[in-house]
Amino acid sequence: MIGKSVPxxxxxxxxxxxxxxxxxxxxxxxxxxxxxxxxxxxxxxKSIDTSEAEALEGVVKVVTFKxxxxxxxxxxxxxxxxxxxHQDVADRNILTGRIRYYGDDxxxxxxxxxxxxxxxLKLIKVEYEEYxxxxxPRKSMYGSHPPIHFDKKDNVLNRTNFFIGNVDEGLEQSDTxxxxxxxxxxxxxxxxxxxxxxxxxxxxRIVVVTSTQIPHIVRRVIxxxxxxxxxxxxxxxxYIGGGFGNxxxxxxxPLNAFLTMQVGGRPVKLELTREETFCNTRTRHAxxxxxxxxxxxxxxxxxxxxxxxSNQGAYASHGHAIAANGLxxxxxxxxxxxxxxxxxxxxxxxPVGGAMRAYGIPEAAFAIECFMDDIAAEIxxxxxxFRRKNLIRGYYEDAYLKPIAANxxxxxxxxxxxxxxxxxxxKRKEYAAQTGNIRRGVGVALFCYKxxxxxxxxxxxxxxxxxxxxxxxxxxxxxxxIGQGADTVFTQMAAETLHLEMKDIHIVTVxxxxxxxxxxxxxxxxQSFITGTAVKQCAEQLRDKILAYAKTLLPKxxxxxxxxxxxxxxxxDEEAISLGALAQECYYSLTNxxxxxxxxxxxxxxxxxxxxxxxxxxxxxxxxxxxxILHIINVHDSGRLLNPQLAEMQVHGxxxxxxxxGLSEQxxxxxxxxxxxxxxxxxxxxxxxxxxxxxxxxxxxxxxxxGPYGNKALGEPPAIPGAPAIRNAVLHATGVAFNEIPxxxxxxxxxxxxxxxxxxxxxxxx
Amino acid sequence: MKKERxxxxxxxxxxxxxxxxxxxxxxxxxxxxxxxxxxxxxGCEVGECGACTVIVDGETIDxxxxxxxxxxxxxxxxxxxxxxxxxxxxxxxxxxEEGAVQCGFCxxxxxxxxxxxxxxxxxxxxxxxxxxxxxxxxxxxxxQNIVNAVEKVMKENADxx
Numbered sequence: 001m002i003g004k005s006v007p008x009x010x011x012x013x014x015x016x017x018x019x020x021x022x023x024x025x026x027x028x029x030x031x032x033x034x035x036x037x038x039x040x041x042x043x044x045x046k047s048i049d050t051s052e053a054e055a056l057e058g059v060v061k062v063v064t065f066k067x068x069x070x071x072x073x074x075x076x077x078x079x080x081x082x083x084x085x086h087q088d089v090a091d092r093n094i095l096t097g098r099i100r101y102y103g104d105d106x107x108x109x110x111x112x113x114x115x116x117x118x119x120x121l122k123l124i125k126v127e128y129e130e131y132x133x134x135x136x137p138r139k140s141m142y143g144s145h146p147p148i149h150f151d152k153k154d155n156v157l158n159r160t161n162f163f164i165g166n167v168d169e170g171l172e173q174s175d176t177x178x179x180x181x182x183x184x185x186x187x188x189x190x191x192x193x194x195x196x197x198x199x200x201x202x203x204x205r206i207v208v209v210t211s212t213q214i215p216h217i218v219r220r221v222i223x224x225x226x227x228x229x230x231x232x233x234x235x236x237x238x239y240i241g242g243g244f245g246n247x248x249x250x251x252x253x254p255l256n257a258f259l260t261m262q263v264g265g266r267p268v269k270l271e272l273t274r275e276e277t278f279c280n281t282r283t284r285h286a287x288x289x290x291x292x293x294x295x296x297x298x299x300x301x302x303x304x305x306x307x308x309x310s311n312q313g314a315y316a317s318h319g320h321a322i323a324a325n326g327l328x329x330x331x332x333x334x335x336x337x338x339x340x341x342x343x344x345x346x347x348x349x350x351p352v353g354g355a356m357r358a359y360g361i362p363e364a365a366f367a368i369e370c371f372m373d374d375i376a377a378e379i380x381x382x383x384x385x386f387r388r389k390n391l392i393r394g395y396y397e398d399a400y401l402k403p404i405a406a407n408x409x410x411x412x413x414x415x416x417x418x419x420x421x422x423x424x425x426x427k428r429k430e431y432a433a434q435t436g437n438i439r440r441g442v443g444v445a446l447f448c449y450k451x452x453x454x455x456x457x458x459x460x461x462x463x464x465x466x467x468x469x470x471x472x473x474x475x476x477x478x479x480x481x482i483g484q485g486a487d488t489v490f491t492q493m494a495a496e497t498l499h500l501e502m503k504d505i506h507i508v509t510v511x512x513x514x515x516x517x518x519x520x521x522x523x524x525x526x527q528s529f530i531t532g533t534a535v536k537q538c539a540e541q542l543r544d545k546i547l548a549y550a551k552t553l554l555p556k557x558x559x560x561x562x563x564x565x566x567x568x569x570x571x572x573d574e575e576a577i578s579l580g581a582l583a584q585e586c587y588y589s590l591t592n593x594x595x596x597x598x599x600x601x602x603x604x605x606x607x608x609x610x611x612x613x614x615x616x617x618x619x620x621x622x623x624x625x626x627x628x629i630l631h632i633i634n635v636h637d638s639g640r641l642l643n644p645q646l647a648e649m650q651v652h653g654x655x656x657x658x659x660x661x662g663l664s665e666q667x668x669x670x671x672x673x674x675x676x677x678x679x680x681x682x683x684x685x686x687x688x689x690x691x692x693x694x695x696x697x698x699x700x701x702x703x704x705x706x707g708p709y710g711n712k713a714l715g716e717p718p719a720i721p722g723a724p725a726i727r728n729a730v731l732h733a734t735g736v737a738f739n740e741i742p743x744x745x746x747x748x749x750x751x752x753x754x755x756x757x758x759x760x761x762x763x764x765x766x
Numbered sequence: 767m768k769k770e771r772x773x774x775x776x777x778x779x780x781x782x783x784x785x786x787x788x789x790x791x792x793x794x795x796x797x798x799x800x801x802x803x804x805x806x807x808x809g810c811e812v813g814e815c816g817a818c819t820v821i822v823d824g825e826t827i828d829x830x831x832x833x834x835x836x837x838x839x840x841x842x843x844x845x846x847x848x849x850x851x852x853x854x855x856x857x858x859x860x861x862x863e864e865g866a867v868q869c870g871f872c873x874x875x876x877x878x879x880x881x882x883x884x885x886x887x888x889x890x891x892x893x894x895x896x897x898x899x900x901x902x903x904x905x906x907x908x909x910q911n912i913v914n915a916v917e918k919v920m921k922e923n924a925d926x927x
Contacts (some may be wrong), residue, residue, distance in 0.1 A: 007862050008862070008865075008867060010870065011861070011862040014867045014873050015854065015867060015877060016845065016846075016848075016849050016858065016871060017803075017804070017805020017844070017845035017846055017874045018805075020804070020809075020838055022803075023808065066846075072855035102841050190903075190905050191869070191871075192807070192869070192871040192903065192905060193807070193869070194869045239869075239870060240869065240871075241809075241870070241871025242868075242905050243806070273811065273814075274809065274810040274811070274812070296870055339910075444902045482869065483868040483869025483870065483871075525797060584855065616794040648865070649868060649906075649907060649911060652907055652908035652910045652911065653868065653905070653906045653907050653908050654908075655908055656905075656907075668786045680812065680814065680815035681809075681810050681815050682812070682814075686903065686905070687900070687908070688900040688903065689897075689899045689900045689912070689913060690897050690900040692896070692908055694907050694909070694910065695908060700829070760906075
């Protein structure tokens with residue numbers, strides 16, 4: 001079953017509209033909650049008057065920041081740590097009177113219906129005392145009065161650094177030293193389903209049905225936020241309409257849980273609008289990088305230095321983990337004896353940065369891969385040759401976090417495939433000396449990506465299987481299907497190890513923390529690797545139990561080795577008893593009945609590095625400031641593919657996201673208030689079908705020795721290399737090095753004008 | 767304050783329907799909340815994402831910005847109306863075969879847009895298909911396999927003529 005392009009197990013439900021998402025399950029008569037958001041970017045609430053709102057017919061309850069627990073809680077979807085030093089930053093209240101960004105949550109209304117709730121919001125009166133707004137991290141880091149959070153006087157949430165060798169000496173020994181700065185923009189996940197939940201009480205327990213990637217973590221955080229025992233919280237996760245990391249954070253579930261408690265446990269729905277999703281959930285951090293590197297005459301890296309400044313926004317969320325992940329990437333993939341890295345994560349008065357597909361690596365890879373091209377240009381070397389010269393071949397491990405290692409490494413094969421597809425050698429020469437308004441170029445960018453979070457954080461997954469009466473198998477996991485195809489590959493894994501057909505494995509797609517095994521959820525491209533390990537172990541345990549039971553049914557003189565094969569127990573290579581018959585016995589035997597089940601909770605202390613590259617060919621219209629992608633290919637070394645069609649689908653989606661990141665996406669903020677100016681799907685330019693060129697997805701399939709089925713990370717990496725590959729192709733086409741994304745027509749026209757490629761009125765000079 | 771209600775009579779998935787609705791209620795709300803047709807998804811409520819696409823008298827519309835009262839006397843089709851007792855239409859099958867489904871939230875809207883496109887019977891270039899489908903947003907697939915599915919069925923239909 002592994003390696004086959006079997007159709008998704010949830011495809012039928014989804015093409016018929018039968019698949020139930022959170023909002024499709026709301027009980028009749030459910031109350032509706034709406035949040036009152038701040039209309040200033042920094043300050044405090046001096047007074048709040050909710051009397052008119054409360055008097056409105058149909059309003060059931062109005063709560064403000066004065067009513068919620070006064071302790072703070074953390075929100076990120078990390079495993080909890082039993083060591084206080086490694087616990088997430090707790091800097092949020094369910095509602096707040098200390099406004100830290102435009103749109104901060106001050107109050108909430110619960111009403112009989114949505115229209116009434118919205119009307120009631122307009123009746124709430126708030127007076128503010130305003131403080132100056134700062135949306136730039138490199139200004140905010142010098143402190144503000146008052147600080148954004150009282151315990152961080154300089155607004156620096158965290159700062160970390162590392163050293164390998166001696167960078168200063170390395171730079172001195174270098175023949176060429178290059179310094180550049182790069183900047184990425186704040187972007188948003190834009191999953192099609194907005195965050196939504198509904199909550200109600202059963203006896204004294206709170207049930208929250210929510211669109212999340214991390215139900216077990218949501219349970220813990222609701223418990224922390226409300227200050228109640230975690231066991232009193234039950235979280236249910238149905239099908240979800242995409243997450244991409246935004247739902248790897250606990251968003252409004254604690255407020256929703258709080259609200260149902262305020263109305264006697266009646267069901268309350270809290271669904272965000274698209275505008276709220278942009279402003280009030282999470283974003284990809286905007287990060288600024290200052291890079292320095294030295295190379296010798298042959299083009300070998302002798303020293304390199306990174307400084308990163310990450311805009312955290314108003315609350316910690318995943319916080320410094322994002323920028324720190326970029327520091328780790330700086331140490332990997334390219335050989336260099338002297339490396340230094342330092343990263344700052346800084347509070348500002350902007351929407352909050354959180355997890356987004358590939359967790360800080362698209363940001364870092366944009367800087368690193370642009371820099372690789374810029375160094376190559378400085379020493380007049382082909383950028384692909386420069387990379388090949390410095391890439392580490394074969395096995396390597398991180399200098400600090402040892403289990404992070406390239407246990408298989410197909411980067412050279414990936415480059416070969418990509419270069420051949422894009423016809424690198426030929427096009428680099430062909431496009432070398434162009435004139436005219438339309439110019440073409442080819443570019444490349446690489447990446448490497450960890451699989452899961454060990455040893456930075458805990459990796460644990462649970463799996464449960466039971467043999468049904470007909471010999472089929474029920475599979476239950478705490479890991480979540482979020483659109484990536486997890487349920488399908490887990491089913492394939494179970495079928496593979498148990499020698500069964502896909503139809504014989506029944507996976508339970510809904511997670512319910514009352515019944516599903518503990519698993520931390522969908523993030524870090526971890527599930528097929530970590531949960532996959534648990535599925536394999538669980539299946540092996542079930543198989544062993546089945547075979548042990550079979551032994552009791554077979555004659556004593558049967559001494560041949562028993563095995564499972566397509567629904568039969570084989571003795572040697574002879575069919576001894578069908579699995580269905582065995583199952584009936586184990587359920588209903590009057591002398592020897594014991595239902596066969598298996599359950600594992602598996603800690604995985606391994607990690608393995610996936611890698612790959614993107615090659616892009618672009619055509620640039622200088623006067624229009626437009627980039628057209630002619631060809632684009634991602635080549636991935638993600639180990640053995642579990643399901644090639646699903647793998648290709650993941651790559652397409654990531655490439656699309658990478659193109660949007662490079663070309664058009666940016667959440668633009670008002671300087672004075674930090675308010676998003678384009679927080680809707682019309683003004684925020686995500687890729688449409690018409691914007692998207694045909695994409696090529698290729699793979700180099702090496703069997704990874706650490707992956708449970710030879711597999712390694714694939715979910716997030718496709719989103720990484722697109723933006724720098726396009727930028728490098730534009731550099732090749734025009735000679736203009738853009739150091740900030742997205743490459744919008746406005747930025748292009750400005751830079752082409754400055755470079756003298758076009759005149760002030762669009763006149764062409766060259 | 768007594769709430770005003772307006773009677774809307776229309777055909778939904780081949781059945782006569784009569785519902786009293788709020789004058790400001792969208793067709794999306796009527797279909798989801800009153801008729802339980804939850805394939806009609808809500809992604810933006812301002813006609814930008816296409817997740818709520820349904821067919822009204824043979825044309826695709828964003829049901830979130832279409833008032834329920836406008837549906838009076840009209841013929842409305844949602845994804846629930848395509849499948850007949852477990853038998854899928856070709857475009858539904860093609861979405862499965864081509865791997866055009868990931869999280870599935872945009873899928874109903876895309877299938878409705880594709881259905882109208884295919885029923886019109888035109889044979890379009892790949893670029894033209896992309897243009898016709900660009901009113902529906904998807905964040906999972908990069909659109910490639912969705913376009914593949916539409917192209918495949920369009921070609922099959924043309925070959926059968």
